[in-house]
Amino acid sequence: MTSPRTTAPGTPPGQGTPSLAVSLDATHLHPGVTDPVMDSMRLLSETAFRYPDAISFASGRPYEEFFAFEDLHRYLDRFVADLRDRGLPEERVKRAVFQYGPTNGVIRDAVARMLATDESIHTTPDSILITHGCQEAILVALRGLFVSPDDVLLTVSPCYVGVTGAAKLLDIPVEAVPERAYGLDPEDVAAVAHRVRSAGKRPVACYVTADFANPSGHSLPLSARRRLLEVAEEHDLLILEDNPYGLFGRAGEQLPTIKALDDSRRVIYLGSFAKTAFPGARVGYLVADQPVVSADGSARPFAEELAKVKSMVTVNTAGIAQAVIGGLLAESGYSLRAATRRLADLYVGHLDLTLACLAEHFPPEDFATHGVRWNVPTGGFFLLVETPFDVDIPALERSARDHGVAWAPMRMFYVGEGGANVIRLGFSSLTRDEVREGIHRLAEFIRASSKG
Template structure:
């Protein structure tokens, strides 16, 4: 990821499909003041003393967080996840939630983390920092498959090791954009039960789909407390707040011998990492949630529609330059997710780091090589396109530049489609 940032820095005029940054067109300074005021007003209206509200914003706060109740209400409204505030831990972004969950779950050198491959680089990096061994679970055509997960878990056990948990993104995964069917989600929960696994469900993009196409999360379907749910407000609100959370309602025995949610035990881990999550940041998110009636799904509908529009624009531009009916001639194809921030593009040449450098330097367009997302080998001729942060005009121009790069890089015996110069925007309206 550092290489992608450095490439974009060296070529500032290049349009970047490399990142998963949210769209910045809705960011307003005035919102920050309004959210903070709303948090204070809402807290006082609920009868909290002013001194306590001041401490929540200005002072070191409780390790578990000060907006757990608001997050619990949001999860109930948006995801049908019914947990109490005591089962929630507020973190510095989802990356810290991953670190805390892994540190709390993996205690023995024989413990193994299973993860879908390709996967978000943050989970692989967190496991590496904590010296946790990873076993990849290769994606199928439509994402993680239950039978493959069961097979890998049994293979790890047969080697005398213990598969503890599997990392999965059920909705519009990063990097592939895949979503799991309702049937697959239920099958994964069955495998988790049969193989005595936990599922670490990461869901940063689940709200960004077409209206009416939502599928229940793994956690919403979880009746046996097999899922630890990882969430963030980076994409739904703004990443500058650095507020995430985890839901861990699994009962464990605390120091007194009484059962308590696993989240409360994980708070001990967080206290050694970051002490607590910044009170000002929590107040901003708390005010946003209060203003939204604790439903981010409703509050982000316009944003979700924009991202779906970005996806449709990207796909239509790709089709204009590389008609799929002529795939045997040009060798370029892509998947079409139902939402989220990313799609995959297969090209007829090695799409590694040297190709990325050429693309940025000579064609003014940056993207992410897929091989960086695999646990082990894979993705040599596939690139990830992130379409979230660009405007529609930038998407159109970016795909035009990308098409030029692909034509220049393809083998000479591949007749890459070169459509006539015309107004692509008219085709997308």
């Protein structure tokens, strides 16, 4: 007989009074609930919340000073005005905002125009699925692609926790492609795909962020983007390209996304408006233009098939949120690259300032902080600092409590072991003064911890 999933009514562990309530046995719950990895983000934010006066480099939140209520109203008005201008009857205009909506979304045309303008990704609206943030796009894409326990997801490691977390929720096995000091090497993807196949399994897709990755800040050079597409072809892989930070590089230094180079529909592109607009909208999207051929020979873009998955997760993305993003896109002339240039310059300025402060506080000739090194991303929200000692949640707690500065321990982003002595600094939500003071405090924490 298998052991019971519930504990009979009685005295719950650690509580004095007997209760009539049933309790659940954690060992019988899904790892999506019980695996400590699933709790890492909560632990991180809890630590940051416990020390509200600490300067926090722990998150990837966007800068808040440009948020304005009047923008929300203007974007919404613009969206509604555009629908009316197109001759839509008033009841349909109302419905678009107030009602349940089509699962695949009401702003697909606008997103298609934006992708053509900003990324030279030329796709049709029916290949786009509007999602509840990029996180849902990841979950939905994984659900559609992975069928058997032998289907393996390759992911760069360290990796955005939302991907490994979603894979865990769906019981999808993950194989790490370890990042090198310079970032992801496509030959490593080939080697891991080969190893997986040699073990009798199927490497289905590889998750990558080509521009300013979370957490490492690394970007793929153009040659690596091209080579990755060849590797995908050679090993029959799909590429899941996630690109929330791509607009936040230096002016004029933009590289084509992998999707823009993709002639054979190897890439499913995952997009987010959380950083380019604001996370409160919870709007993202995916581009999945791969034709799915049915038994009767008809074909529909994969995005339309994935809409079935989304319909069972969130039904449809909130009409109000889509309307606001749709209005923003229309107002920007369907170019968020142009509309976010001021923001991008601010982030690049923060990156440069963080790097300058690190150089000032950790000069190479300083013996006490010998071993403190950092990478030099060319854009995005994050960079990595290597410390001469191990860093974990208790170390973060000490740093926040005793030195007033918080950050993210890198070990939580690894598939398996790694990053024991590395921290991720996210500078996007801070002011310039906070960046200066924060790095000063970080230097004090590192000096204090190096002595011990």
